[in-house]
Amino acid sequence: MLTTAQGAKVLILLLLAAAAPHKAHAAGDVDKGKDVFATECAECHSVRDGKNKKGPTMFAVLGRKAGAVADATYSDALKASGIVWTADKIDAYVTAPKKLVPGGKMKYDGLASAGERADLLAYLATVK
Numbered sequence: 001m002l003t004t005a006q007g008a009k010v011l012i013l014l015l016l017a018a019a020a021p022h023k024a025h026a027a028g029d030v031d032k033g034k035d036v037f038a039t040e041c042a043e044c045h046s047v048r049d050g051k052n053k054k055g056p057t058m059f060a061v062l063g064r065k066a067g068a069v070a071d072a073t074y075s076d077a078l079k080a081s082g083i084v085w086t087a088d089k090i091d092a093y094v095t096a097p098k099k100l101v102p103g104g105k106m107k108y109d110g111l112a113s114a115g116e117r118a119d120l121l122a123y124l125a126t127v128k
């Protein structure tokens, strides 16, 4: 039998193991991410539900299928990509749009700073 102390240790180790995959992303800063969005993305994207600009709304983008916003105009490449917008996919897309979606039409050169991307993703997670 495990003593209570041993049991607690096992539990803590299990919790640490379960939490480990999330460490891959440094926690971003929501307020800074809002600024990054304003400078880098807002020219073409709104965060309002149903409001599309040159690009589709970023409202509730996390977990959404690529090319799924009604009334937004998408490239065939993006619609056929099969992407689901997880944080990892948005990170890769914003780093190099044409690399993740060759033939896509997002005219954005890429955000090189991993820190700014983490902030941006923290902000996007709040827009829902």
Ligand code: HEC
Binding pocket: 037, 040, 041, 042, 043, 044, 045, 054, 055, 056, 061, 065, 066, 067, 068, 069, 073, 074, 075, 076, 077, 078, 079, 085, 090, 093, 094, 101, 103, 104, 105, 106, 107, 108, 111, 120
């Ligand atoms: C110059 C305009 C422009 C800028 C700047 C821009 N985008 Fe886009 N974005 C687009 C267009 C246009 C599309 C549609 C691309 C396609 O259909 O291939 C798009 C598509 C997307 C999609 C896919 C959405 C979906 O519904 O499938 C995401 C995610 C995205 N942009 C995020 C961003 C983020 C985050 C930034 C800022 C770092 C950004 N974009 C900057 C124009 C832009």
